[in-house]
Amino acid sequence: MSKDVVIVSAARTPIGSFLGALSTVPAPKLGAAAIKGALNKINLKPEMVQEVxxxxxxxxxxxxxxxxQAAIYAGIPDSVPCTTINKVCASGMKAVMQAAQSIALGDADIIVAG
Known part of the structure; x- marks a missing residue:
């Protein structure tokens, strides 16, 4: 029997213009900002995250x-497994889908995905 899966917080990276103010910010640091934002909204300690x-x-x-890199910049412990998904424009959605599957199957309870 699978577990219910819910999204309890969400945050996104800011939207910038081509060669604008964000053009020099590395992707992992943008990802870290989104992770921190999502965790802060629900007062979740980074140590509680089981996977990224x-x-x-x-x-x-x-x-x-x-x-x-994003997880480390966000303060998530080094012991937490992290996986980068590369499916071009569907990368973030695929990450969320894999997180939902892992939770539904009982592999984890708290996963940061996006």
């Missing part, structure tokens, strides 16, 4: 494991 699944449309120039 983050989509990244274009990984070129972001370094290795953008999801891990």
């Amino acid at each position: 699944l983050m989509g990244n449309v274009v990984q070129a120039g972001t370094g290795q494991a953008p999801a891990r």
Whole structure:
């Protein structure tokens, strides 16, 4: 029997213009801002997160494991497994889908995904 899955908080990265103020901010730092925002909205301690699944449309120039980088910048412990999903424009949605499946199957209770 699968568990119910709910989204308890959401945050997004800011929207900027081409070559605008955000053009120099690395993707993992934008991801970290979204993670922190979502956790802060519900007063969830980073230590309670059991997994991080983050989509990244274009990984070129972001370094290795953008999801891990974002999690570390957001204060999530190094012991938490992190996975970067690359499905181009569907990356974030695929991350949410995989998180929902993991929770439904009982593999985890609290996953950051996006």
